[in-house]
Amino acid sequence: MSASQSDTKAALLPEKTIPGSYGIPFITPIKDRLDFFSNEFQFFQSRVDSYGSTIVRLNAPPGPFMAKNPKVVAILDGKSFPVLFDTSKVEKKNVFTGTYMPSTALTGGYRVCAYLDPSEPNHTKIKQLLLDILFSRKDHVIPEFRRAYQKLFGDMDAEIAKSGKFVFNDNNDGAGFEFLGRLFFGVSPSETELGAGGVKNANLWLLAQLCPLMVLGLPKILEELLIHTFPLPPFLFKGKYQGLYKYVSSVATDALKMAENLGLSREEAIHNLVFAVCFNSLGGIKVLFPGILRYIALAGKDLQANLASEVRSAVSSTGGELTVEALEKMPLTKSVVYESLRLDPPVKYQYGVVKKDMVIESHDRSYEVKAGEMLFGYQPFATRDKKIFGPDADKFVADRFIGEEGARLLQFVLWSNGPETVDPTPLDKQCPGKNLIVLISRLLVAEFFLRYDFFTAEIGVVPLAVKTTITSLTKASG
Known part of the structure; x- marks a missing residue:
């Protein structure tokens, strides 16, 4: 069946009732929360299997006490997922974390940009401020990234030689924070009063906001009582x-x-910049980079050899410099x-409140x-849609996005x-750092395979x- 035939069929078969149930107030939301944190992917799969539908009613975490309405x-x-991006149909006010x-x-004391609907004046x-900063600093991306991550790789070499293991996550947080400080503001956090431990401040502050949606590895009863039932007191993180x-x-x-020229107060701008650097940007690096290396490690020597060959050939063609031109010659990378990004997006959940009755x-x-x-999109399920990506939708296919078919599939990377296939504007809710994140992820892979032929990892x-x-x-020879 063609896409147009499928659309026509859907339009001719409206359903009055969305399958699923919210169950008994208070009790069922807690049960759903426990099921969700046991295995979130299976939580959704079981409901799709049970109801035979990819649109279902359920209770979203964190549920009672924290959420006014978990339904x-x-x-x-x-x-169906792209309806969540259409701000003519859904409101994005105060739903960033659901x-x-x-x-x-x-x-x-400010509602930062992530929690504002585009209809709100500021x-x-x-968002224009964030886009302007990134544009003004675009020439600093590659040199500052290489500066930060070459140091990380040097530390990795030393630690592997010493102990045989290197926890990439721990060191990635610090390198990412240094890179972002120098990219956005031209000053390393470690060279200021904040010091080398500044990234710990950022991580703890991030934890305070996201812990209701996280599993920390504590005994379940403790996690339920400490982080899933009541919010952590903000005063604990004030310092x-x-x-x-x-x-x-x-x-x-x-x-x-720049903020002053746009009519923003200094205070509001600072709080939004902290959020953009420490939540949006560092949070993305924190999640995405270890995931990229995970997939490459598990794919094994053939993919790694192909990446190394592609990266070195492209860099050689640009006079030995890792440039944007060189990156454009790395389709596999x-x-x-x-x-x-398709299999494990840094932000798994999207939300929106329906503005008016619709289909x-x-x-x-x-x-x-x-x-x-409230609409709740679980992105890792939507971007593994077999009707779009085929029977291997759950698998890591390194060359999936190469060629004409690969270019067509990019519209479904969300x-x-x-x-x-769309770039952010000041009038939408798309991540202002979208192109930056893709660029530095490509830089990570390129920088890695300029330096190494092969690696293994524990996940x-x-x-x-x-x-x-x-x-x-x-290590690469020569």
Whole structure:
């Protein structure tokens, strides 16, 4: 059946009732929360299997006490998912983290850009500020990235020689934070009062906001009581946040001038810059980079040999310099990054509140949703849609995005809160750093295979990300 025939069929078969149940108030949301944190992918798969639908009603975590209303309509296929990006149909006010919102005491009393709907006056100003900063600093991306990650790789060489293991995650956080500070503001966090431990401030502050949606590895009963039932008190993190605030306020001279020209107050701009650097950007690096290396490690020697050959050939063709021109000659490298973003997007969940009664369509059905209902998209399910990506949708296919068919599939890579084929604007909710994240992910792979021929890794789990521990390295000869 063609796509147009499928659309026609869906339009002709509206469903009055979305399958699923919210169950008994208070009791069922807690049960659903326990099921979710036991195995979130299976939590959704079981409901798709049970109801024979990729659009279902369920309770989203964290549930009672934290969420005013845990009831959502879950969207679990690649066809219906883009409705979450359409701000003419859904409102994005205060839904960045879903059915609950962290206290604004964690962001200086401000609702930062991520929690603003595009209809709110300051949304456009703040997002324009972020886009302007990234544009003004574009020439610094490659040199600052190489500076930070060449140091990381040097530390990795030394630690592998000493102990035989290197936990990439721990060191990646620090390198990423240094890179972002120098990229956004031209000043290393470690060279200021914040010091080398500044990334710990950022990680603890991040934890305070996201722990209701996280598994920390504690006994389940403790996690339920400590992080899934009630929010952590913001005062516990006030000192950590003040350190981040002082750093940004002292080094963001150019950025704050841009903010003033856009009509933003200094205070609001600083709090948004802290969020953009420490939550949006560092959070993305924290999750994505270990995941990319995980997939490459598990793929084995053939892929690694092909990547090394592609990277070195491209860099050789540009006079031995790793440049944007060289990166554009690395299609396999780019495809590996897109495939990693498809399988494990840094932000797994998207939300939106329906503005007015409407119909949403999956591949084979249509459903009515009412104004005021919350839509909850679980992206790793939607971007593994077999009706879009085929029978190997659950597998890592390194060259999936090469060639014409690969280019066509890019519209279904949705990690940035929008299709990969669309660029962010001040008027939408797509990640302003979308192109930056793709660029530095490609730089990570290129920089790695300029230096190494082959590596192995042990894979585990840490909060928010996979844990990638490098266990062996073969350095490039010559």
